[in-house]
Amino acid sequence: MDKNGPVIVIEDDADDQFLFQQVFSKLGYVNEVIYFFDGQEALDFLMTTPILPFLILSDINMPKLDGFALREKLHTDAALQVKCIPYLFFSTAASQEMVINAYSLSVQGFFLKQQTLIGLEETIKSIMEYWKRCAAPNNFS
Template structure:
Protein backbone atom coordinates (compact mmCIF):
# COMPACT_ATOMS: atom_id res chain seq x y z
CA UNK A 1 0.00 0.00 0.00
CA UNK A 2 1.32 3.44 -0.95
CA UNK A 3 1.71 5.84 1.95
CA UNK A 4 0.42 9.32 1.19
CA UNK A 5 2.81 12.16 1.82
CA UNK A 6 1.40 14.84 4.11
CA UNK A 7 0.40 18.36 3.15
CA UNK A 8 2.12 21.02 5.27
CA UNK A 9 0.06 24.10 5.99
CA UNK A 10 1.92 27.09 7.42
CA UNK A 11 -0.81 29.42 8.65
CA UNK A 12 -1.11 31.63 11.73
CA UNK A 13 -4.79 32.50 11.26
CA UNK A 14 -6.93 29.85 13.02
CA UNK A 15 -9.95 30.57 10.80
CA UNK A 16 -7.96 30.14 7.57
CA UNK A 17 -6.39 26.99 9.00
CA UNK A 18 -9.82 25.46 9.70
CA UNK A 19 -11.20 26.50 6.30
CA UNK A 20 -8.19 25.03 4.48
CA UNK A 21 -8.38 21.72 6.31
CA UNK A 22 -12.15 21.52 5.81
CA UNK A 23 -11.81 22.24 2.07
CA UNK A 24 -9.20 19.50 1.67
CA UNK A 25 -11.33 16.99 3.59
CA UNK A 26 -14.45 17.84 1.57
CA UNK A 27 -12.46 17.16 -1.59
CA UNK A 28 -11.74 13.64 -0.33
CA UNK A 29 -8.03 14.39 -0.14
CA UNK A 30 -6.92 11.92 2.50
CA UNK A 31 -3.35 13.17 2.95
CA UNK A 32 -2.65 14.13 6.54
CA UNK A 33 -2.51 17.91 6.98
CA UNK A 34 0.26 19.02 9.32
CA UNK A 35 0.06 22.60 10.56
CA UNK A 36 2.74 25.04 11.67
CA UNK A 37 1.56 28.36 13.07
CA UNK A 38 4.77 30.36 12.71
CA UNK A 39 7.86 30.34 10.52
CA UNK A 40 10.16 28.90 13.14
CA UNK A 41 7.88 25.92 13.76
CA UNK A 42 7.46 25.47 10.00
CA UNK A 43 11.20 25.20 9.40
CA UNK A 44 11.66 22.70 12.21
CA UNK A 45 8.85 20.54 10.83
CA UNK A 46 9.82 20.78 7.17
CA UNK A 47 13.57 20.31 7.52
CA UNK A 48 13.14 17.23 9.73
CA UNK A 49 10.15 15.70 7.90
CA UNK A 50 10.26 12.07 6.85
CA UNK A 51 8.85 11.69 4.31
CA UNK A 52 8.85 15.17 2.90
CA UNK A 53 5.39 16.61 2.32
CA UNK A 54 3.85 16.60 -1.15
CA UNK A 55 3.43 20.39 -0.88
CA UNK A 56 3.88 23.25 1.55
CA UNK A 57 1.07 25.81 1.56
CA UNK A 58 2.89 28.82 2.96
CA UNK A 59 1.46 32.09 4.25
CA UNK A 60 3.74 35.12 3.98
CA UNK A 61 2.85 37.16 7.06
CA UNK A 62 3.96 34.86 9.89
CA UNK A 63 5.20 35.35 13.45
CA UNK A 64 8.89 34.75 14.32
CA UNK A 65 10.14 34.09 10.75
CA UNK A 66 8.21 35.42 7.75
CA UNK A 67 7.18 33.29 4.80
CA UNK A 68 9.82 34.63 2.41
CA UNK A 69 12.57 33.66 4.86
CA UNK A 70 10.99 30.22 5.31
CA UNK A 71 10.95 29.78 1.53
CA UNK A 72 14.59 30.85 1.21
CA UNK A 73 15.69 28.38 3.88
CA UNK A 74 13.73 25.57 2.23
CA UNK A 75 15.44 26.31 -1.09
CA UNK A 76 18.88 26.58 0.55
CA UNK A 77 18.66 23.08 2.02
CA UNK A 78 19.87 20.29 -0.29
CA UNK A 79 17.16 17.88 0.89
CA UNK A 80 14.23 20.29 0.49
CA UNK A 81 15.31 22.50 -2.40
CA UNK A 82 12.86 20.86 -4.85
CA UNK A 83 10.00 20.60 -2.35
CA UNK A 84 6.88 22.20 -3.87
CA UNK A 85 6.00 25.42 -2.03
CA UNK A 86 2.87 27.37 -2.90
CA UNK A 87 2.37 30.77 -1.35
CA UNK A 88 -1.21 30.99 -0.04
CA UNK A 89 -1.67 34.50 1.30
CA UNK A 90 -4.03 37.44 1.50
CA UNK A 91 -1.39 39.73 -0.03
CA UNK A 92 -1.81 40.91 -3.60
CA UNK A 93 1.20 43.23 -3.42
CA UNK A 94 3.36 43.01 -6.54
CA UNK A 95 6.52 43.06 -4.42
CA UNK A 96 5.38 39.97 -2.49
CA UNK A 97 4.59 38.14 -5.71
CA UNK A 98 7.95 38.99 -7.29
CA UNK A 99 9.88 38.14 -4.11
CA UNK A 100 8.05 34.81 -3.78
CA UNK A 101 8.79 33.70 -7.32
CA UNK A 102 12.36 35.03 -7.11
CA UNK A 103 12.79 32.92 -3.97
CA UNK A 104 11.66 29.77 -5.75
CA UNK A 105 7.93 29.51 -5.03
CA UNK A 106 6.10 27.04 -7.27
CA UNK A 107 2.95 29.13 -7.19
CA UNK A 108 1.38 32.22 -5.67
CA UNK A 109 -2.30 32.19 -4.75
CA UNK A 110 -4.15 35.06 -3.16
CA UNK A 111 -6.71 33.79 -0.64
CA UNK A 112 -10.19 34.63 -1.85
CA UNK A 113 -12.34 36.41 0.74
CA UNK A 114 -15.48 34.54 -0.33
CA UNK A 115 -15.90 31.18 1.45
CA UNK A 116 -16.97 29.24 -1.67
CA UNK A 117 -14.13 30.65 -3.74
CA UNK A 118 -11.63 29.94 -0.94
CA UNK A 119 -12.86 26.35 -0.75
CA UNK A 120 -12.62 25.95 -4.53
CA UNK A 121 -9.07 27.32 -4.64
CA UNK A 122 -7.83 25.09 -1.81
CA UNK A 123 -9.53 22.09 -3.39
CA UNK A 124 -7.73 22.68 -6.69
CA UNK A 125 -4.39 23.15 -4.94
CA UNK A 126 -4.86 19.98 -2.93
CA UNK A 127 -5.93 17.89 -5.89
CA UNK A 128 -3.05 19.03 -8.06
CA UNK A 129 -0.21 18.80 -5.54
CA UNK A 130 -1.41 15.70 -3.67
CA UNK A 131 -2.70 13.63 -6.59
CA UNK A 132 -1.49 14.91 -9.97
CA UNK A 133 1.98 16.42 -9.52
CA UNK A 134 4.96 14.11 -9.93
CA UNK A 135 7.52 15.01 -7.24
CA UNK A 136 11.28 14.64 -7.34
CA UNK A 137 12.20 11.38 -5.61
CA UNK A 138 13.77 11.70 -2.17
CA UNK A 139 17.34 10.52 -1.80
Protein backbone atom coordinates in the same frame (compact mmCIF):
# COMPACT_ATOMS: atom_id res chain seq x y z
CA MET B 1 7.25 14.92 -3.45
CA ASP B 2 5.11 12.10 -2.10
CA LYS B 3 1.65 12.44 -3.63
CA ASN B 4 0.13 10.75 -0.58
CA GLY B 5 2.33 12.65 1.88
CA PRO B 6 1.01 15.31 4.20
CA VAL B 7 0.04 18.80 3.17
CA ILE B 8 1.86 21.32 5.35
CA VAL B 9 -0.21 24.43 6.10
CA ILE B 10 1.66 27.29 7.74
CA GLU B 11 -0.88 29.85 8.92
CA ASP B 12 -0.75 32.02 12.04
CA ASP B 13 -4.45 32.93 11.98
CA ALA B 14 -6.61 30.38 13.83
CA ASP B 15 -9.71 31.37 11.84
CA ASP B 16 -7.89 30.78 8.55
CA GLN B 17 -6.61 27.44 9.83
CA PHE B 18 -10.20 26.51 10.65
CA LEU B 19 -11.29 27.38 7.09
CA PHE B 20 -8.49 25.23 5.66
CA GLN B 21 -9.60 22.38 7.93
CA GLN B 22 -13.18 22.69 6.68
CA VAL B 23 -12.09 22.67 3.05
CA PHE B 24 -9.69 19.73 3.34
CA SER B 25 -12.27 17.76 5.29
CA LYS B 26 -14.92 18.38 2.63
CA LEU B 27 -12.59 17.54 -0.28
CA GLY B 28 -11.63 14.23 1.34
CA TYR B 29 -8.07 13.78 0.07
CA VAL B 30 -6.09 10.95 1.68
CA ASN B 31 -3.30 13.38 2.56
CA GLU B 32 -2.95 14.23 6.21
CA VAL B 33 -2.90 17.99 6.79
CA ILE B 34 -0.37 19.25 9.33
CA TYR B 35 -0.77 22.80 10.64
CA PHE B 36 1.87 25.17 11.97
CA PHE B 37 1.35 28.65 13.41
CA ASP B 38 4.73 30.05 12.36
CA GLY B 39 7.54 29.48 9.92
CA GLN B 40 10.11 28.51 12.53
CA GLU B 41 7.92 25.71 13.86
CA ALA B 42 7.44 24.42 10.31
CA LEU B 43 11.16 24.69 9.53
CA ASP B 44 12.06 22.71 12.64
CA PHE B 45 9.62 19.99 11.59
CA LEU B 46 10.81 19.88 7.98
CA MET B 47 14.47 19.75 8.99
CA THR B 48 13.98 16.79 11.33
CA THR B 49 11.16 14.66 9.93
CA PRO B 50 11.74 11.64 7.72
CA ILE B 51 8.26 12.29 6.26
CA LEU B 52 8.17 13.56 2.67
CA PRO B 53 5.41 16.17 2.42
CA PHE B 54 3.21 16.44 -0.65
CA LEU B 55 3.20 20.24 -0.67
CA ILE B 56 3.51 23.33 1.51
CA LEU B 57 0.87 26.07 1.68
CA SER B 58 2.37 29.06 3.47
CA ASP B 59 1.11 32.39 4.67
CA ILE B 60 3.58 35.25 4.22
CA ASN B 61 3.21 37.47 7.28
CA MET B 62 3.88 35.30 10.30
CA PRO B 63 5.72 35.67 13.60
CA LYS B 64 9.25 34.33 14.19
CA LEU B 65 9.99 33.42 10.56
CA ASP B 66 7.89 34.88 7.75
CA GLY B 67 7.00 33.00 4.59
CA PHE B 68 9.75 34.59 2.48
CA ALA B 69 12.48 33.78 5.02
CA LEU B 70 11.17 30.24 5.40
CA ARG B 71 11.10 29.71 1.64
CA GLU B 72 14.65 31.00 1.32
CA LYS B 73 15.89 28.61 4.02
CA LEU B 74 14.13 25.65 2.40
CA HIS B 75 15.28 26.63 -1.08
CA THR B 76 18.94 26.84 -0.06
CA ASP B 77 19.06 23.68 2.06
CA ALA B 78 20.50 20.86 -0.05
CA ALA B 79 18.73 18.08 1.87
CA LEU B 80 15.34 19.73 1.47
CA GLN B 81 15.92 20.74 -2.17
CA VAL B 82 16.12 17.12 -3.29
CA LYS B 83 12.75 16.38 -1.69
CA CYS B 84 11.13 18.58 -4.39
CA ILE B 85 8.31 19.80 -2.11
CA PRO B 86 6.08 22.28 -3.96
CA TYR B 87 5.89 25.56 -2.02
CA LEU B 88 2.92 27.87 -2.54
CA PHE B 89 2.03 31.16 -0.90
CA PHE B 90 -1.42 32.14 0.35
CA SER B 91 -1.80 35.78 1.33
CA THR B 92 -4.62 38.19 2.13
CA ALA B 93 -2.94 40.84 -0.01
CA ALA B 94 -0.44 40.98 -2.84
CA SER B 95 1.64 43.59 -4.51
CA GLN B 96 3.75 43.26 -7.63
CA GLU B 97 6.87 43.41 -5.46
CA MET B 98 5.62 40.57 -3.23
CA VAL B 99 4.83 38.36 -6.21
CA ILE B 100 8.20 39.10 -7.85
CA ASN B 101 9.98 38.32 -4.56
CA ALA B 102 8.04 35.07 -4.24
CA TYR B 103 8.84 33.84 -7.72
CA SER B 104 12.48 34.88 -7.36
CA LEU B 105 12.57 32.31 -4.52
CA SER B 106 11.18 29.69 -6.93
CA VAL B 107 7.75 29.32 -5.34
CA GLN B 108 5.36 27.28 -7.41
CA GLY B 109 2.34 29.50 -6.85
CA PHE B 110 1.08 32.69 -5.24
CA PHE B 111 -2.61 32.72 -4.31
CA LEU B 112 -4.82 35.29 -2.67
CA LYS B 113 -6.92 33.97 0.20
CA GLN B 114 -10.45 33.68 -1.06
CA GLN B 115 -13.20 35.62 0.67
CA THR B 116 -15.63 32.68 0.61
CA LEU B 117 -15.42 29.07 1.68
CA ILE B 118 -16.48 28.01 -1.83
CA GLY B 119 -13.71 30.12 -3.38
CA LEU B 120 -11.11 28.60 -1.05
CA GLU B 121 -12.44 25.12 -1.80
CA GLU B 122 -12.15 25.67 -5.57
CA THR B 123 -8.59 26.97 -5.19
CA ILE B 124 -7.44 24.11 -2.95
CA LYS B 125 -9.06 21.53 -5.24
CA SER B 126 -7.29 23.04 -8.28
CA ILE B 127 -3.94 23.03 -6.47
CA MET B 128 -4.32 19.47 -5.22
CA GLU B 129 -5.44 18.12 -8.58
CA TYR B 130 -2.59 19.87 -10.42
CA TRP B 131 0.11 18.54 -8.09
CA LYS B 132 -1.42 15.04 -7.94
CA ARG B 133 -0.99 14.87 -11.74
CA CYS B 134 2.43 16.52 -11.88
CA ALA B 135 5.64 14.46 -12.17
CA ALA B 136 8.53 15.33 -9.88
CA PRO B 137 12.16 14.20 -10.17
CA ASN B 138 11.91 12.02 -7.07
CA ASN B 139 8.80 10.17 -8.35
CA PHE B 140 11.09 7.84 -10.32
CA SER B 141 12.96 4.90 -8.87
